[in-house]
Every structure is written in structure tokens, then in C-alpha cells.
Amino acid sequence: MPQHAPVRLTHFLPSLLLLTGGLVAVWQPVLNEFFTSLFNVLPTLLLLLGGAFCIGYGRQRELFLLAAVYLGYFLLDTQADHFRATGRLLAQGPLVFHLCSLLLPLLYGLYGIWRERTHLLQDGLARGAVLVAVFGVAAALARRFPEPMLDWLVAVRWPALEASWLALAQIVYPAFLVAGAALAAQYLRQPRLLHAAMPVGLLGLLLMLPQVFTRPGALNILTSQVMLIIVVAIAQEAYLMAFRDELTGLPGRRALNERLQRLGRQYVIAMADVDHFKAFNDTHGHDVGDQVLKLVASRLRKVGGGGRAYRYGGEEFTLLFPGRDIEACLASLEVVRQAVADYPLQLRDKSSRPTDHEQGRQRRGGGSAKPVSVTISIGVAEASGARRTPEAVIKAADQALYAAKAAGRNCVRTQGMNRRGAVRVAGTKR
Known part of the structure; x- marks a missing residue:
């Protein structure tokens, strides 16, 4: 059985630094042209490079984490671009936004705790089938029943918890809570760099969603940072596998x-x-x-x-x-x-x-x-x-x-x- 380090705050440090850097960039009144162009292409670049890295190392879990985050980014970016260009949302914009807000943490949490199996091809097909099924069913329901679905998503289920600073639909927060609890439990059971990076990435998604339409660049920047957090954790673990002895913890x-x-x-x-x-x-x-x-x-x-x-x-x-x-x-x-x-x-x-x-x-x-x-x-x-x-x-x-x-x-x-x-x-x- 693989040996893992005990629970350490340093496991979270690289991910927290990346997330903090993204938040600082988001809060800047104006980003210069270089950084604006960089963050426009960085999510796609991270998907390609990180995806190739995952495939090379047989890391199905991280590959589909990146894919789920990028798919949410792609759907929201279309809506955000139209909003910035015209000042108003597309007709299906609110529904797409609330659906992505609900499905992103659920898929992120699911893929985060879904461990790799022996048969990589079968495992990859199963994960891909879940991704296609979830977004396919959601798209079909949204097309067939757009108004009832939107009403169901934005309904106030717990009036006592309603607050002006909660910018997302109420049903979204339990989804983040369940995903966060599952990822935290996984880290406590098996402390490692990747398991520490996943909850930080989930926090990045939670901080990103309320700012998709209110802060220009928030979607691109924080999506890039969440994907970068995952890729950096993979690289760190690959380094440890190559340079540190698993049994004793000494350099190899x-x-x-x-x-x-x-x-x-x-x-x-x-x-x-x-x-x-x-x-x-x-x-x-x-x-x-x-x-x-x-x-x-x-x-x-x-x-x-x-x-x-x-x-x-x-x-x-x-x-x-x-x-x-x-x-x-x-x-x-x-x-x-x-x-x-x-x-x-x-x-x-x-x-x-x-x-x-x-x-x-x-x-x-x-x-x-x-x-x-x-x-x-x-x-x-x-x-x-x-x-x-x-x-x-x-x-x-x-x-x-x-x-x-x-x-x-x-x-x-x-x-x-x-x-x-x-x-x-x-x-x-x-």
C-alpha cells in the first residue's frame, strides 16, 4: 500500500498561493493587455497540456477534473462574452448559469473522490459516460422545460438562510458543502498534495461563480487558477514519485x-x-x-x-x-x-x-x-x-x-x- 505523509498545512500552501494570486488579479481595476490575453488562452492551454500530462501518467481522475472545470468555463464564457458586449444576458443565460453553478461542484466532487481502477480504458469510458450523461440530461431538460427548471433552481427553500451576500441560488451551497466535505474527508484519510489541492480548487470555483458577470476577467482568471492548481499538484506528486522513496520518505x-x-x-x-x-x-x-x-x-x-x-x-x-x-x-x-x-x-x-x-x-x-x-x-x-x-x-x-x-x-x-x-x-x- 502506498505510504503517504501525515496531515500537513504545507500540503495546502502551493494551492492557496495560486488561488490568492488569482484573487489579487481579479480585484485589479484594470488588467494590462498582456495578462488579459494570457488568461483568455490559459484555460485551453492548461486543458491541452494538463490533459496530455494526465494521459501520459494514466491519471484519469485529474483528467476529468480538468475536463469538467473547462466545460463549465466554456458554457459560462459564451454567456459572459455576450453580456460584456451587449450589456444584457442571452435568453438562456440565467438557466445556463444556475445549472453550471449546481453541476460544477457536484461533478468536481464526484471526480475528485473517484479513484482510478486497474482497467484505465474502462475507467475512462465510465467517467466520460457520467460527464456526457449529466450534461446531456441537463441540456435536454433545459431545452424542454426551461422556465420550470429555472424556477426550481432559483427557488428559496430556506427563507431563514436568505442573505444579500449569498449571490448564488440556495441549492448551490449544499452542493458545494457536500463536495467539500467529501474532498476534506478524502484528504484526512489519505493526506497527499493532490488531495489537498482539490478542496482549494473547489473553493476557487465557489469564489468565481458570483463574479462571472460582475467582474471582467474573473471567469478566465479563476478558472485558470483552479486548473493550474490541479496541474501543479500532479507535477509535484510526479516529482515526489521520481525523487523520493515511497517506503521510507527519504530522497531516492x-x-x-x-x-x-x-x-x-x-x-x-x-x-x-x-x-x-x-x-x-x-x-x-x-x-x-x-x-x-x-x-x-x-x-x-x-x-x-x-x-x-x-x-x-x-x-x-x-x-x-x-x-x-x-x-x-x-x-x-x-x-x-x-x-x-x-x-x-x-x-x-x-x-x-x-x-x-x-x-x-x-x-x-x-x-x-x-x-x-x-x-x-x-x-x-x-x-x-x-x-x-x-x-x-x-x-x-x-x-x-x-x-x-x-x-x-x-x-x-x-x-x-x-x-x-x-x-x-x-x-x-x-
């Missing part, structure tokens, strides 16, 4: 390779390996192996001395110290090695694990858990005249790691070259 091998290209002349690389990791998997199963990797990663993440930890692959990790020498890093490496060794990993019998959170809390620390000792071995090397490339330093650190394993594991070993060119291996005290 690709992130390490990128960082190695930007190092100076002086740096230290340490390779850390979990001792007897295969035995953990064979004896306790891969779930326990994952727990071990998470434990080690959580300790390596706290390494001092200006170092940063990366998941190199399997049970192996890399610690990078830019601008440091070995002597400046050994103490920090010894601290994290000891931190791993001193942490007793509690193994619990899954068959007797309580389902109730309170029972589980009361049983923590009891005698039923079996403590397991986890240790790591670390090999360290630094850039020098004989090792001028990161690849050579990593190879030397690997040799030092082998020496640490041969020395009995759970220790730090350094490797370098003396003046005569002979290999010297030095160890830290345990």
Missing part, C-alpha cells in the same frame, strides 16, 4: 544522482547497510523488513554534521556530507549508528493485534511484544586526488562497508589511500 536514488552532479571538490560519502536484513525478511516476513527500513531511515534522517540521507536501494542507504572531510563526519555517523542500535524494534503477533485503538494503546509496552535489535554497518570515504568522481568515492565507501561487515558489523569504517598508495582501513571505537 535519482535525487542522489542529481545531487552528486552539483558537488564541489570536498565532500564525504557514507554507505550504510542494515545488518542481517535478509534474515529479518526470511524469519519475520517482508512487513517486518519494511518496519526495519523505516526505523533505520528515521534515524539516518537526523544525521548531523551537515549530512543528508538517501535511500540507495534495497537495505542500503547513502549519507552525503558536502564540504566536509572524514574527521568532521565520523562523530555524526557514530551517533546515528548508535541511535539505530539502541532502539528496540517491537515485534507483535499480528493474529493477536487488537482492532480497537484504546486497547492497542493500553497494551503497548506490555510483555507480549518481542524486542528485536537492529544494527547497521557504515563505510565512509572522501573525495581526494585519487578519487575525483562521486562514483569513485562511492566505490571506496562500499569497500569500507565491506570492511565494516568483515569486522563484525555494527560499526563505522573509513577507507583511504596513504602516501605510498597502499589501502588503509581505520575504524571508529564502538
Whole structure:
């Protein structure tokens, strides 16, 4: 199962900044010609580029989110253009506006919580069928019964809640409330950047609709920002998938390779390996192996001395110290090695694990858990005249790691070259 970060306010920050920027642009008395032209084409451009991005990554949910928002924009833009040109609405303008106001949050919320399935083609056809059916039925009813539908949409159902500042029909607000609650629940259940972006995008739609006819450019600007919020969230998640290890949360091998290209002349690389990791998997199963990797990663993440930890692959990790020498890093490496060794990993019998959170809390620390000792071995090397490339330093650190394993594991070993060119291996005290 994918691992996700805990609930964080920073998940919402990029989306809120984009929405705030859109609102600032909307509130400007006059936009210059460049920005006016930009926001006129930006929704279509975002649909094409974002749609291609979604198709390439198999992101059906986000593709149809963009399509639903753009379809609402297209219908409302026709009405807004006529209103700005003539000063009056088309005959069907009020009905189109209120229908879009009701259907947009419902479709947005539906597609937002509709997760992708294994069969992408079938999933895409189902989502497309829903979009066509909803707008097709709405268009047919509007054509056949325009006045009854408009009366039903604008009817005041709750007189006590009627207020002048509520610019939309009353029935629209419950639609936004239901969609917002569903998207918020999804984020709380599975916190991730995209799930945080969706409620912010819904808020953007709610702020946009009352200003479609009252503020020139509001429709184009806020539609662009809502679509941009979705596209940016997709790009952020794609970046995390490529550069961050899903299990441990550490930067992954690709992130390490990128960082190695930007190092100076002086740096230290340490390779850390979990001792007897295969035995953990064979004896306790891969779930326990994952727990071990998470434990080690959580300790390596706290390494001092200006170092940063990366998941190199399997049970192996890399610690990078830019601008440091070995002597400046050994103490920090010894601290994290000891931190791993001193942490007793509690193994619990899954068959007797309580389902109730309170029972589980009361049983923590009891005698039923079996403590397991986890240790790591670390090999360290630094850039020098004989090792001028990161690849050579990593190879030397690997040799030092082998020496640490041969020395009995759970220790730090350094490797370098003396003046005569002979290999010297030095160890830290345990």
C-alpha cells in the first residue's frame, strides 16, 4: 500500500498561493493587455497540456477534473462574452448559469473522490459516460422545460438562510458543502498534495461563480487558477514519485544522482547497510523488513554534521556530507549508528493485534511484544586526488562497508589511500 505523509498545512500552501494570486488579479481595476490575453488562452492551454500530462501518467481522475472545470468555463464564457458586449444576458443565460453553478461542484466532487481502477480504458469510458450523461440530461431538460427548471433552481427553500451576500441560488451551497466535505474527508484519510489541492480548487470555483458577470476577467482568471492548481499538484506528486522513496520518505536514488552532479571538490560519502536484513525478511516476513527500513531511515534522517540521507536501494542507504572531510563526519555517523542500535524494534503477533485503538494503546509496552535489535554497518570515504568522481568515492565507501561487515558489523569504517598508495582501513571505537 502506498505510504503517504501525515496531515500537513504545507500540503495546502502551493494551492492557496495560486488561488490568492488569482484573487489579487481579479480585484485589479484594470488588467494590462498582456495578462488579459494570457488568461483568455490559459484555460485551453492548461486543458491541452494538463490533459496530455494526465494521459501520459494514466491519471484519469485529474483528467476529468480538468475536463469538467473547462466545460463549465466554456458554457459560462459564451454567456459572459455576450453580456460584456451587449450589456444584457442571452435568453438562456440565467438557466445556463444556475445549472453550471449546481453541476460544477457536484461533478468536481464526484471526480475528485473517484479513484482510478486497474482497467484505465474502462475507467475512462465510465467517467466520460457520467460527464456526457449529466450534461446531456441537463441540456435536454433545459431545452424542454426551461422556465420550470429555472424556477426550481432559483427557488428559496430556506427563507431563514436568505442573505444579500449569498449571490448564488440556495441549492448551490449544499452542493458545494457536500463536495467539500467529501474532498476534506478524502484528504484526512489519505493526506497527499493532490488531495489537498482539490478542496482549494473547489473553493476557487465557489469564489468565481458570483463574479462571472460582475467582474471582467474573473471567469478566465479563476478558472485558470483552479486548473493550474490541479496541474501543479500532479507535477509535484510526479516529482515526489521520481525523487523520493515511497517506503521510507527519504530522497531516492535519482535525487542522489542529481545531487552528486552539483558537488564541489570536498565532500564525504557514507554507505550504510542494515545488518542481517535478509534474515529479518526470511524469519519475520517482508512487513517486518519494511518496519526495519523505516526505523533505520528515521534515524539516518537526523544525521548531523551537515549530512543528508538517501535511500540507495534495497537495505542500503547513502549519507552525503558536502564540504566536509572524514574527521568532521565520523562523530555524526557514530551517533546515528548508535541511535539505530539502541532502539528496540517491537515485534507483535499480528493474529493477536487488537482492532480497537484504546486497547492497542493500553497494551503497548506490555510483555507480549518481542524486542528485536537492529544494527547497521557504515563505510565512509572522501573525495581526494585519487578519487575525483562521486562514483569513485562511492566505490571506496562500499569497500569500507565491506570492511565494516568483515569486522563484525555494527560499526563505522573509513577507507583511504596513504602516501605510498597502499589501502588503509581505520575504524571508529564502538
